[in-house]
Amino acid sequence: MQQLGDKTVIRMTYDNVVATNLFDDVFVVTDSDIIYNEIVSNNGKAIMSIKNHETGSDRIAEAIENIDCDIILNVQGDEPFVNYKALSDILSSFDGEIGKTVDVATLKESIIKDEDINNSNFVKVVTDYNDFALYFSRSPIPFSREINFSPKYFRHIGIYAFRKDALLRFSKLSMRQNETAEKLEQL
Template identity: 35%
Template sequence: MTSILGIIPARYASTRFPAKALHEIKGKSMIQRVYEQAAQSNSLSKLIVATDHKKIYDHVIDFGGQAIMTSTKHPSGTDRCFEALQKIEGSFDYVMNIQGDEPFIQPEQIDTLAKVLLDRKGVELATLIKKIEDEETLFDPNEVKVVFDAEMEAIYFSRHPIPYLHQVPQEEWLQKFDYYKHIGMYAYRSDVLEKITQLEPSNLEQAEGLEQLRWLENGFNIRIAITDIESYCIDIPEDLEHPAIKDFIKGLK
């Protein structure tokens, strides 16, 4: 049976939203909401928060979750996941990186990504995408777009809309082509996670500011799973004032 370790990386000193993981959303911290949502998944063998700060660690333990301390020097959640994997007892086939700033993640999204690992033997890396429905998202450089091949393997990720539709007005692009945005949740085969954390930053990665391009440039395959569920990432405090997010918060218990 395939075993999947779910890890929620949680960094304390975010420059754009300090102590974001501990920010309260309708009576519960952001990290607690992520943890409780992920814990409802049917696919994870174990779930743990990997943090660099004792306040987050103690908070997770207090609400009944599991946590582990990791270095303050990691440049990405991927690196933090690898350190956590090394420290946790037991053997896992895959590690799933569940974003600590997506408090409204649905367990069905985790199960959708896990199904990719179960359906196709030997998957190296996998991630989620969702069809883009509006021009604001399509042309927003903070929303990462992705194109993929007939085998559902990623070809490229970009902050720019891809592909460019030649001789088609931009206002018609969504009517002429199916565009997809990236949902930033990853699954790594455990041995591949070790390999990709040893890679040097690549040219495309530095150009776009996207770590997954480093993996593609070095020949790793990223399997794609499509979700219909919207995902809301909280990067800055102002994100909580977005109308769609405010509506979602109203429905929380």
């Protein structure tokens, strides 16, 4: 609910997603009366979750269970600068032959500042040659063992895309060790 210019962060995030015109519908799914009222009072669409949830993705799964849809995009409410290119890129993960095998997609970007590599608020991701995620962590990954070698570090961006059935399956899973330890739902 922090102000960013003349809007709250959540409202700017919502408005920027709507402005891309990439989606049939856009909703904020929340368990907060304050956030719900912020969106609805500004002509947006919001859904209040009924149950308590461990993650935002679990909350979204509850909201979309009876909605006819194929792909669900979860844009974290603290991504106010989300734009057309990023959302278009993540949606393209479901295109083509490889896209038929994708159930979940997310985004990454290079970490530029050295201090961000050790910042636990910047979630790091390591991917394989095909850009499939291998692991996410709040710690620096990969570990740089060699002094004369500087690996590339990537930050996870708080946007997820799910096939509906994958999201519904995900929401029924219990938290495992790594997710509990890192507090990262993508694990």
